[in-house]
Amino acid sequence: MVDISMRYFDESSGDPLRQARLLEQVHAAVLGGDEAAGDRVPGKRGEQCSPRPVVVESWRRSLAARIDPNGWQPPVEFESSALPEIRAEHPLAECVPLLRETLLDAAGDTPHIMIVTDAAGTILWREGNPEVCRKADDVLLSEGTRWSEDAIGTNAMGTTLATGSPVRIHSAEHLVCTYHAWTCAASPVHDPETGAVLGSIDVSGPLHTMHPALTALVTAAARLAENRLTDRMRREHERVRQRHLPSLRALRGEPGALLGPRGHVLETTSNELTLPERVELDRPESGIAVGDDRWIVLEPLPEGYLLRAPRRNRSPRGGATGVRRAPEAAAARSTLRLGLMSEYPTAELDGNRLRLGTRHAELLAALSLRPAGVSSEQLALLVHGERGNPVTVRAEIHRLRNQIGCAVVRTKPYRLDASTETDFHDVREALGEGAVRSALALHGAGLLPGSEAPVVREEREELAAGLRSAVLSSEDPDLLWSYASTEHGRDDIEVLEQLLSLLARDDWRRAGARARLTRLLRDP
Template sequence: MKRTDDTPADPVERARLLRRVHSAVLSGQRAPQAPRPVVFESWRRSLAASVDPERWEPPVVFGSDRLAEVRAAHPLAACVPLLRRTLLDAADGTTHIMIVTDADGNILWREGHPNVCRAADRVHLAEGTTWSESSIGTNAMGTTLATGRAVQIHSAEHLVRRYHSWTCAASPVHDPETGRILGAIDLSGPLHTMHPALPALVSAAATLVESTLRDWMARRDDRLRERHRDVLRSLRGEPGALLSSSGRVIAAEPGDLGLPERVELDRPDGALLLGGREALIEPLDDGYLLRAPRQATAVTAPEPPARRAPTLRLRFLTSRPVAELRGREVSLSPRRAELLAVLALRPDGVNAEQLALALHGEQGNPVTVRAEIHRLRTQLGHDVVHTKPYRLAADVDADFLDLRAALRAGRLDAALELHRGALLPSSEAPAVRDEREDLITGLRGAVLAARDPELLWRLADGPAGSDDIEVHEVLLTLLATHDWRRPTITARLKRLLHDPS
């Protein structure tokens, strides 16, 4: 084979050589040149994942209805304008597109030259699709996420033949808070647009984003220290530390506690040894306080009583779902409300696959669910949402659980009082939808079976029975001749029969 440094400089000539290399290697023949090691290793990983070089459609994981929500929740969302200025505005007229993915290779943003965007649409290089190596084979975005290094993939270095007319360069972006990869930044375009500076430009953009994220993290740390500066002082000599939401130590008193850079938050009952004593991890609004009280028992002594779990109240049978934690209302997006509903319905816990099925059905992606759980834990606290399995560690007080219990106990008066509305009526999550229908069906069936006019009136006058013809018909047969409600029920029934919609 020829040495790899004999590769032609002209991108079109190089593409011709790479196509011969691609065909030879995949057919087991002698190649005119060895693939670059990063490409060969990527081909091997991709083929091991059963990627077919003749298959060219990446899977779609986010529809247009979910894309805005997923984007808004991603840590790189605030950096997209910066990337636009760096990679697109500064090179007006470039024949490339800028792509930003999440850590799983899902394309969240794609912007750039209109003609290139149209060409990308034809090969499904589009927002909402997955470009991990295991999904679509060797490509700059997937390979940079797999290796954690900046990568350029040109022409037939792509495993899937459909993309041999494309060139791309990508670089990973790391979270300064956790060190984990947040996603990839990529420039892609027709192979004739290849330029030697392309990888350097993308790497510089990734470095700029990481630097920006680091600056923002430092500012958050400063605000957290300022907001809770009196907390450490109030310990009055007890060893303690202020932690970020991920457990990173940002302040300690005294300063030489010998703590690691990051404290593992997922510990039984928050237990941790600090200065030879058992420490406590206590949640703050935007972080945690780690402290070792003087009255803490020595390591060899019997374990102290477990701390009382926080109370999480969920009011999801209303027009607007409300959650309260430790007496304070928590702002909920529709997706997080669904997450809490499913976790409340599964008190023994679920794994990522089960949670993905409950939230998204057969198309659910466990990787996406893990990211959603991570954001929920950051908001509520690691002591409220546990992992392995995913479950709520708080004392849950949920109106929909109370309604279910009332129905099972035959307490129909209490059930009608609780059912002020359907459970998250706009949710299409399979587990939520099933529970919503079960509650309405159960309430309706129990009240009809009781044949009590007072209960039937309350059902007909509420959200579960206001448009139910059978409920009104049965109630009409049970009401006394001179009951003041008969004319009302008769009028409603007439409207329902003439306009059942």
């Protein structure tokens, strides 16, 4: 790889077009293999100019990812039809109106666009000047495309996610030549509870629109978004605290704490426990100081957890899932009940019912069908097919864990750590026991009828085929009529023919079945 360690480019010039011309020379010379090129490219008042250190390091990472500077396009991660649901589930969704007001409405007709990405660098929102949006479409700077450094090289969104710091990328500081006519500034947005990066906020536009305050403006917008998320977190924590204070008081002096859904400590009962601000739910004993005669027990609650530290000569209460237990202590797992045989899927965790979006329902279906666990690559294939991307799946699982709970949806490998019950397993059991009428009632519209996830489609087709075979084998006219009244059996010629052979001549259902069969045989 060419050595691109050079004295940095002077970015203090107020002329963005002049800077762009100089950067083009540096870009062409350095990436062309001339290690001393920067020393011969004149900068302001005759100084030498070279890529800034942040750009040098980003170019190194991008070239190591085999990005071609002369011709590259960002990959499309999400089709436009999938974006509404993905946006609705993303934590930054509630911040978009605030960001729009801060970065667009206040700027009037400024030729800029505002972009918000997820943590993987995929653009979820893009708004702003219509003409700039049209130009952005021409270079795939559009919603659903991924702009991480390993996908499209040095750019403000990808580089701010790689470094964790605000950054401005101007003209030929972009590694890929296609974007040398653009200037952009971006800042990461962090989850106020976990510190994890949620995504980035970016302002982009034609290179002549560069302004020295652009980076500061985007950074301020990111802080406003984090403040909005912090306010929401505090409201949620207070709601959970008020809801579950009786559970904490029921400990009657036993050392314990009430935790939020992601482990944030909301309330404690005593000073005997030394707790961090946030407990790692995968390793709840980490960072917690307890005496030798105690162990850590974590009990799931709706929207939170109860952490206890009982003495070893006492048994944990029923329902606890402990990470340090007395030898005789038996821990009951949480119960997760999935209702996926309908148009509106749900999950019920320990009695608390949650409405599921299609993608979360598909992930939970896949994990329940692979109880031993799967890798991100395997899960991507199960849910998205051959076009599946492990990066996308990791982001989706992160959002699912925020909704269901980290103690239930585990990682490495991805799996469900709960006593899982599903309505589609109920259908299988009923068929296996010969309870065809029960299976038919449970089957309804089928497993996630609108889903095209391969793992869901395969299970749905197997269940439908098994149910149909059981109905035909029953030779029960009442059961055949019930099946013929469903969406699956309504236009099934074989079912109608067998039904007619079994119905009595004076049965009122006979005329309707014959009319339907005649129509199916007549119409191609």
